[in-house]
Amino acid sequence: MKKDKYHQILEAAICVFARNGFFQSTISQIAKEAGVADGTIYLYFKNKDDILVQFFSYKTKKVFTSFQEEVDKVGDPKDKLKNLIRRHLKEFQHDRNMAIVFQAEIKQIHKIEALKQSVSNISKMYKNIVGEIIEKGQEEGLMRKDLYLGLVKHLILGAVAEVINTWIFSSSDYDLVSMADPMVDLLLNGIASEHAV
Amino acid sequence: MKKDKYHQILEAAICVFARNGFFQSTISQIAKEAGVADGTIYLYFKNKDDILVQFFSYKTKKVFTSFQEEVDKVGDPKDKLKNLIRRHLKEFQHDRNMAIVFQAEIKQIHKIEALKQSVSNISKMYKNIVGEIIEKGQEEGLMRKDLYLGLVKHLILGAVAEVINTWIFSSSDYDLVSMADPMVDLLLNGIASEHAV
Amino acid sequence: MKKDKYHQILEAAICVFARNGFFQSTISQIAKEAGVADGTIYLYFKNKDDILVQFFSYKTKKVFTSFQEEVDKVGDPKDKLKNLIRRHLKEFQHDRNMAIVFQAEIKQIHKIEALKQSVSNISKMYKNIVGEIIEKGQEEGLMRKDLYLGLVKHLILGAVAEVINTWIFSSSDYDLVSMADPMVDLLLNGIASEHAV
Amino acid sequence: MKKDKYHQILEAAICVFARNGFFQSTISQIAKEAGVADGTIYLYFKNKDDILVQFFSYKTKKVFTSFQEEVDKVGDPKDKLKNLIRRHLKEFQHDRNMAIVFQAEIKQIHKIEALKQSVSNISKMYKNIVGEIIEKGQEEGLMRKDLYLGLVKHLILGAVAEVINTWIFSSSDYDLVSMADPMVDLLLNGIASEHAV
DNA sequence: AATGAATGAGCGTTCATTCAT
DNA sequence: GATGAATGAACGCTCATTCAT
Structure with missing residues (x-):
């Protein structure tokens, strides 16, 4: 077994x-x-470093495939975003150790020669998924045309990462996935009251 | 000298x-x-760890005082947010090494006994500042009342952190501060087109 | 096969x-x-050491039998010496790996408990063969009576070993056996010119 | 002290x-x-290997300077040879550990990258000294003209080395230096009886 | 007989820390 | 205060040897 x-x-x-x-x-x-x-x-x-290399190449592939699948399940860009974030939170909630290593070690890791490549790719891949969603949203008139796309990607990735971080460093006993919908709402509509803008 | x-x-x-x-x-x-x-x-x-302890207690105090000052300079909560983020980016752009250590080491550091406290405090302090701004905004009717406050804090801190991260790992020669205004716009108004919501 | x-x-x-x-x-x-x-x-x-033990006991027996045979083939002590050295060079030239291990490892090997015995025996056996040749030569009046026998043994074994050594560490592409005759001449007659002594 | x-x-x-x-x-x-x-x-x-590298470069220089000095002290090539060998035996008798390492490790050592150079140089230097002595002896008519010079070098170095070897592996309490003179006699005059050649 | 995965003792090397000067 | 030589615990890693299959 x-x-x-x-x-x-x-x-x-x-x-x-x-x-x-x-x-x-x-x-x-x-x-x-x-x-x-x-x-x-x-x-x-091969050595201690290699364990991390293997982990990242294995998990990254696995996780991002699942992200892409989830995004492809629906057509509406807003739903795509919602699915992406929900899945992201779900996967990381499900495997807390992976989450910790991803969040905490990833910043260090580019100092390990063998990992330089893979690490920068993780962010890039994620941001590519986000980028495509946003662009589709813009085409369909669902998202603002005047967006600085690079910034939006940072905003989304950063927000999700920070939510996961907080969860990790807390006792981790609340439901991470339940934060997906309010987060998407925030990302889409912002924090300003409607009539105030 | x-x-x-x-x-x-x-x-x-x-x-x-x-x-x-x-x-x-x-x-x-x-x-x-x-x-x-x-x-x-x-x-x-006292020892190697202590260097980091000293650094964090020293820099954190210094930086957060400057953050608070910048926030207090203006009355409008939106301007407060703008000032906070602008200052944040400015300080980190100005001292790249500090930025790297803050961003990259902070996730590791809670494993060092003596630093556990200070690290969690840094996030807390930052989120407190943000929290007060948001609450004031809500009182003044400038910000949505239906916000999950904790989430908003994560969103803002996470977004800024991610922008800084990207800057650090890039060739670092673009202007970080110039991203403050578009970022605040995004945070306030979201990415959805107005009539689409 | x-x-x-x-x-x-x-x-x-x-x-x-x-x-x-x-x-x-x-x-x-x-x-x-x-x-x-x-x-x-x-x-x-039995273990790693044992491989060397087996090798030495196997090869030593084999090689020395062949040496003795070669020596016994002729009656004249000078021819015996010539045959011995020729055979020695031939065997080592023929099996370069054996030569290398014999020459290079033998000095190390007495540190391996199980090999202490066999190693000292190898030299002893060789020197015994040489000793008998010399003594016979002396009896027959072909060799000087005033020889320090121990020294002569060293001289001969040392000279042959050094020739083999040089061959090993060079590209090994010249003919080792052809050095036998000039070497015997040198050993018998010395390097001084006749009238000069 | x-x-x-x-x-x-x-x-x-x-x-x-x-x-x-x-x-x-x-x-x-x-x-x-x-x-x-x-x-x-x-x-x-720098590391374990480096100890041996340092040892060889230090001792080799020291010992060979002393060899050359001793050779230069006298004019007659036969005396030169006698002085060289006497000094050789003296130095090695005087520092038994050095002798053992020189004799026993030198064959192994060419496998250590950093030592490849120095090891082959040691033999070469020694043989150069010998070569010059022989050539001078030939010029002065004291040594045979029909010598295969390379072989003579091997003969001499090999003989001395073997004498030292035997001394090392014996109980080491006999006087090594006293073997110099008979050895030179052997090298010069050979082992054959005069009238027998 | 033959395998090769698994073991764990033992090695070379690093580095935070101390302390005599 | 300032130094930097000295320490030795601790680490990553290797490899002779064993043993279940």
Whole structure:
């Protein structure tokens, strides 16, 4: 019934990284968490860095495929945005360790040579999805034409990331997904009262 | 003419931290950058962690005082928000190393016992400022009453943080401050076209 | 058509040892070279050291038998010496890996408990053969009576070893055996010009 | 009264290398022998390999200068040869650890990238000294003209090396230097009886 | 007999921290 | 105060050896 060792170690590693941070985690801790010997880790990963590389390439692919699927499910750009954010929150809520590593380590990681590439791609991919949604929304007259697109992407990604962050650092016992709809409302309509603008 | 050693070391440290990340930086590197001996650092800081503790308590105080001042300069809540964000971007653009350490290390740092407190405080302080602005806006009828306040705080902090992030990891030669006004516009009015809502 | 596994492994090991040195070689490398699994090696050898033990006891026996045979083929002590050296160079030229391991590892090897004995025996056996030749030469009046026998043995063994060494560390593409005759001439007659002594 | 740490460590290392061989020696052993902490070694040497590199470049220079001096002291080529060998044996007898490392490790060492150069130079330098002596001897009519010079060099170096080797692996309590004169006699006059040639 | 995944002791090396000068 | 040589604990990683299949 056991998963294969590769994933067993990968998950243990992510768990330990989530707890201590990548640089503060030791191979011994990971091995212990995974229930294997230290040396065993090196049968599946080239070195400590490689664990993170593998994690990012594996999870990123998996998560972004699910994002894209969710976006493609509906036609309306506003629904697309809603689905994207809901899925984003859902995936991260579902795998808290992944969420922590994604949020907390990703800023550090570009210092690891082997990860430079993949990290910058994660943001880019996400922002591409968002970008397409916005552009479609503009074409359909549902979204403002006078948007600085780059900024909108930052706004959305940043907002979601911060919500996840807060959830992570709190006791994580409230429902993250339930924040999707109010967030989309905020993003679409802003915080100003209608007659005030 | 030299600054006192304390600040000399502190700035050297931030520079090194910005370059390599906290855990990847060594006391030797900092000492070299500061032009002092390794041991000298321990005359001014209890240990390596303490450098970061000092940095955060010092910078946080300084920066947030400046934020508060900027917010207090004007009366209109929308202007307050604009001033806050403009100042935020300005300060971080002005001290890139600080920006990098704030953005990149802060997620890691709560794993350092001595920093747990200060880090969570930084977010809290920032969100308090934002919260007060929003509440004043609501009182004055300038902002929607049906806002989930916590979410709005995340939205604003997250958006600004993401903009700064992108700036840091890019070649950094564009003007960060100029993004303040369009960002406030976005936050206030959202991305949906008016008649579409 | 394959040789039995024992010799297959033994030869692979010598090849790897020749390339990397004993301590720098790993069981994995040997297994790979031999085309067997790591574990298989332990079916034929007690441990890594044992591979060298087996090699030395096997090769030493084989080589020295051939030396003795060659020496016994002729009656004249000078011819015996010539035959010995010629055979020595021939055997080592023929099996370069063996030559390298013999020359390069033998000095290290007495640090391996199990090999202490065999190594000192190799030199001893060789010197015994030489000793007998010299003594016979002296009896027959062909060699000087005033020789310090121990020294003569060193002289001969050392000279041959050094010639082999040089050959090993060069590109090994010249003929080693052709050096036998001039070497015997040198050993017999010395380097001084006749009338000069 | 203490020598500086650099030489203290270097000598301790050579002592340990002599005892266990380079690859079987650990930094901990060396540190213990030198009476310093493990880390201290890395203040003076780049890494374990570097200890050997330093040793060879230091000792080789020192020893060969002394060889050349000794050779230059006298004019007669035969005396030169005698002086060279006597000095060689003397130096190696005087510093047994050096002798062991020179004899035993040198064959292994060309596998260490940083040492490839220096090792091949040692033999070359020695053989150059010998070569010059022989050539001078030939010019002066003291040595045979029909010598294969390369072979003579091997003969001499090999013979001396083997004598040292035997001394090292024996209980080492006999006088090495006293073998110089008989050895030179052997080299000059050979082992054949005069009337027999 | 043969495999090769798994082990874990042991190594080289780094680096925060101390302290004699 | 300032130094930087010295420390030694702790880490990442290797590899001889074992053993279930």
